[in-house]
Amino acid sequence: MSAQPTSDETTVDLEAEFQASNIQEVLDKLDRELIGLKPVKTRIREIAALLLVDRLRKQFDLTSETPSLHMCFTGNPGTGKTTVALRMAEILKRLGYVREGHLVSVTRDDLVGQYIGHTAPKTKEVVKKAMGGVLFIDEAYYLYKPENERDYGQESIEILLQVMENNRDDLVVILAGYQNRMNQFFQSNPGMRSRIAHHVDFPDYGTDELLAIAKLMLATQNYRFSSEAEAAFAEYIPLRMKLGHFANARSVRNALDRARLRQANRLFGSRNKSLKKIDLMTLEAEDIRASRVFKEGALDLDGDETVK
Numbered sequence: 001m002s003a004q005p006t007s008d009e010t011t012v013d014l015e016a017e018f019q020a021s022n023i024q025e026v027l028d029k030l031d032r033e034l035i036g037l038k039p040v041k042t043r044i045r046e047i048a049a050l051l052l053v054d055r056l057r058k059q060f061d062l063t064s065e066t067p068s069l070h071m072c073f074t075g076n077p078g079t080g081k082t083t084v085a086l087r088m089a090e091i092l093k094r095l096g097y098v099r100e101g102h103l104v105s106v107t108r109d110d111l112v113g114q115y116i117g118h119t120a121p122k123t124k125e126v127v128k129k130a131m132g133g134v135l136f137i138d139e140a141y142y143l144y145k146p147e148n149e150r151d152y153g154q155e156s157i158e159i160l161l162q163v164m165e166n167n168r169d170d171l172v173v174i175l176a177g178y179q180n181r182m183n184q185f186f187q188s189n190p191g192m193r194s195r196i197a198h199h200v201d202f203p204d205y206g207t208d209e210l211l212a213i214a215k216l217m218l219a220t221q222n223y224r225f226s227s228e229a230e231a232a233f234a235e236y237i238p239l240r241m242k243l244g245h246f247a248n249a250r251s252v253r254n255a256l257d258r259a260r261l262r263q264a265n266r267l268f269g270s271r272n273k274s275l276k277k278i279d280l281m282t283l284e285a286e287d288i289r290a291s292r293v294f295k296e297g298a299l300d301l302d303g304d305e306t307v308k
Contacts, residue, residue, distance in 0.1 A: 012056055023048050026090045034080045035216065036209040043200050044088060051095045068197035069097065069172045070164055074179035075202025078248030081176045082136065089134040092172060099170060100132035108142040111156045119152040123159045131171050140175035141185035157189060164195045205248050207237045214252050218283070223260065228285035239293045255291070262287040
């Protein structure tokens with residue numbers, strides 16, 4: 001039996017549709033997982049609204065092409081791009097735009113071979129795994145190396161372009177990397193630029209946000225700062241930001257890992273004393289201030305600091 005045609009008087013409850021989609025649960029999860037990033041979260045909500053309205057339009061036989069959902073996430077390391085891609089995949093699944101809603105995260109090495117005939121099978125195998133979900137390509141600009149005549153990255157790009165055009169109803173591709181390098185990549189690959197509908201820039205975190213991120217990271221692992229340790233870490237952050245290769249939340253996580261190591265050694269050094277639960281949970285100021293970032297004349301760090 002054919003569906004009854006809709007009339008101009010037919011209505012739909014947008015709030016009910018929104019609640020039924022359960023995408024608010026994903027948006028709330030994103031708020032809990034990531035401090036700050038208000039422009040990014042706003043853009044994700046806008047995309048979710050677009051998809052929800054597009055789904056409602058279909059109920060009224062308002063036909064249109066499936067919205068292009070391929071995206072580009074730009075920003076420095078440690079700004080939450082992979083986490084947002086993961087939550088975007090959940091939203092797409094709940095709104096019915098992809099079948100599985102999983103995330104496949106890759107780099108150039110997963111897509112490009114080192115000899116003739118190797119790249120196409122590698123790229124197609126990755127695409128096959130990602131089909132029905134989201135393919136996240138980090139540092140995507142490394143796919144294109146025009147200075148190397150024997151490089152096979154362009155072959156991978158051509159396959160991706162075809163897939164992005166022909167399978168956009170069952171696969172979303174998200175390219176990620178530094179903004180200036182992604183701009184250069186798009187200038188050299190206009191076909192790729194034309195297939196990217198949403199460009200989302202991830203700003204660096206401020207010092208207060210990084211401190212809040214540190215406290216959240218500790219809480220998820222059943223650790224805490226003492227008041228003195230929190231003050232010490234608040235001093236640590238701007239000092240570390242001035243040094244080389246600072247990677248936002250990633251560098252904060254590395255610093256906390258080293259602080260936990262120092263705490264463990266401190267507790268082990270006083271193993272003749274009985275420990276309470278709070279002792280095992282608490283990072284003290286000395287665990288933070290032992291970092292060589294506090295040492296006068298600290299040189300530019302090659303990556304994150306080594307343990308001292």
